[in-house]
Amino acid sequence: MSTIEDIKKKRDELSELHSRMDTDRDIVTLLPFVLKGFAEHLKGETIPNSVSVTLNKAVVFADSFISTLSSAKRQCEVTGLSDTANHDVEQFANSLMYDIDQKQVKQGAGNTAVWFSQHISYRGLIGYQLNIERDKEDKKVAIYRPSPMDMRWATWQEGEEDYDWVSNHTRRDGIELYGKYKDKKGSKVNLINQDKKSMEVENWYSQDKHEVWADDALIFEEDNTYGFIPCVIIKPLTGIFIEDVGFLKYRYEGILGLNRLIYDEWNRLASILQTMAVAMLYPVLASETEDGAPALKSYPYNGMLVPLKKGEKIYNILTPEISQAFLTALQNLDKALQQGGISDAELGDATMDRPGVWYTQQWTIRNRRMSPRMEAISQMYEEIVKLGIKEARVFNLKPKLKGVLYDSLPDPDDIEIKYRVMVEDRVMDVVRAELGKAMQGFLPDEYILRDIMHAEDPDGIMNEMALQRAKAENPVVYYRDTSRRLRVLAKEKYGQEKKNCIADAKMYGELMVQAMQQQAMQGLPESSEKVGQTGQAAALQAITGMMKGGNGNKPQLTQGREVMNAR
Incomplete structure (x- = not known):
């Protein structure tokens, strides 16, 4: 069996996974919904004179989720x-x-943060190919050639x-x-058709x-001079991992998995409600005919002129419970959508006077979606860096990046490379502050x-x-620190400001x-436990204020019995 036959066979095996990805693609690209009938004479067909509505809830949720994920800060830590x-x-x-x-931006694929955030949300899996080449001018210098993988089309x-x-798989x-x-x-x-566009x-x-x-x-073949496959595939721990036949599509779930059928x-x-509203503008009309004319054989639709036998009438059967049924359905669907997707907190409809328990629950729901995908993206960054080091060592090349030549990279197996992906989200910041x-x-x-508020520099904040607290207890510390800060600031100013x-x-x-x-x-003022606690609470309160978008509270400094506001 040839290589291309192996690829096609594998793609057939992954077809159910690909089908799920295609469904999610249609949802987030707002494939128009069509209101179809289920009665025998209209089964599977578009209902005549109906209004079809395609709502954007899925796209709003996906956009909110991906924007938060792609704006996350990444921080590398190496040990060993x-x-x-x-x-x-x-x-x-x-x-x-x-x-x-x-390089990826120049290719038109956006940066890695955007690419990985979108693909782990829509496709479920993420992959990357990284090749290395010799610089044409200096054969000892390495140049990296990145190629992101779309896991809807990649095979393995x-x-x-x-x-x-x-x-x-790409198109060229x-x-x-x-x-x-x-x-x-x-x-x-x-064998290459140069006139073909894709x-x-x-x-x-x-x-x-x-x-x-x-x-x-x-069109090209050679020995693999790397000695390994220069690709990384990361499969997030999302979905259901069972070996039953036909359940592959439930592995490595995208973010729409919980609401896909809703x-x-x-x-x-929404389409039925809109159709009913429009029907008020186009009522069904009846026209009497002589005896023997054909009777109505199907239910009339909006705006239809219906021929009836003499003496026949059309009655609208009033069902008041329909309104209640629609209201209940709306409430149930809205609740289900929020549990599996976006909440009014993320839409900006939630007021800040809601209890911390409510925000905590919203954060928990969001965190369950976010955490495994953040972990997968972190792992992808780690593996890409290890792959880059490994390739440079195999060919004894020196990568030159941002003007720096790296000529002695260690064996990636001897070190531990960890990436932290830290999400910046105003709603989650407020939740963390409340917690x-x-x-x-x-x-x-x-x-x-460190673990609740996810501060980047907890040691630095602890020092601050x-x-x-020292300023609150002893004004000497405040005056000394303020004087020092002003002298440092003076070096950056000019003229009268200096x-x-x-x-x-x-x-x-x-x-x-x-x-x-x-x-x-x-004699020095005594430092009571109460004063220390007050200073600590003021510091956390200040941080909370800043995380909510304000400047925090100005610390108050005690001098004898007088309280002085920080300048």
Whole structure:
């Protein structure tokens, strides 16, 4: 069996998974809904004179989810070497991802954050191909060639420990393919139709072979000089993992999985309501005919002129319970959609006076969707960096990224590369802030900042909180810190602003000396437990305010019995 036959066979095996991806694609691209009948004479056919409505709830949810996920900050942490060596690898990782992002944007695919966020949401799986080449001017310098994989079209064969083969499917113009492979040894460019605009291309790698197929023709083949497959496939732990036949489509679920069957029902309900509303403008009319005229054989539709036998009439049977049934259906569907998708908190319809428990529940629902996908994207970043290092070491090349030449990258198996993907979302920030406040007194501040509020620099914030408490207890600390900050700020200012900063710094320095003299004469103020707790609460309150979009509360500084607001 040829390689292309293996690929087609595998694609057939994945067809049920692909069918689910196609359904989600139709939903998020707002494929028009059509109101069809279920009565015998209209079964599966469009109902005449009906109004079909396609609602955008799925798209709004997907857009909100993906926007939040794609705007997340990524932070690389390397361990296993010296601090200096770890830092070098972290710098390489950040520069590599920057380089990949720039090249991918030029390809028209957006950066990796957008690509991975969209594909893990719609397709369920994410994949990536990363190749390395020698610089034409300096043969020892490496250049990376990224190629994102659309897992709706990619195929792969799993082995015992690794993949037996992986094929990245793309579409390329014939003239583009010809230009890329015409000078390569092992190419068969005579099989490329240069006039064709979109050729189906399979870039296939096994552990020892590399083949490129275009429209079922083998146009290039060579040995796999990497010694491994230069592709990464990440399968998130979402969906149902059972081995039953026909249930592959429930693995690696996209974000629409919980509501996939509800969206059409929501569209149907909206279409019926709209059709009923329009029907008021076009009532069914009756016209009497002589005896013997054909009687009505089907239910009349809106705007229809119905011929009836003399003496026959059309009656609208009033059913008041229909209104209640529609109302109940609307409420049930809306609740189901919020549980499986978007809530009014994400739509901006929720007021800030709602209890923290409500926001906590919304955060829990969102977090259940977000967490496994964030973990998968983090893992993808880690594997891409490891793959980049591995490729450079195999060919003894020195990657040059952002002007820095990396000539001594360590074995990726000897180090641990971890990526943290941290979501920035205003609703979730408020929820975390509320949770942080609720946990005060029950958990250490460091735990609250790191694991609940997801602060990027918990140690730095802890230091600032300690400084705030010291300022609240001892004005000398406040005057000293303010004077120092103003002197640092003066270096960035010019003209009168610079002079003002220097003058203010001197003033606070003099106040510091006066406060020290006063303390020397009266003795240092005692630091009560209550004061310390107040300072700690004020610090967390300030952070909470900032996370809600404000500036936080200005700390209050105690000097003797007087309270001074920070300037």
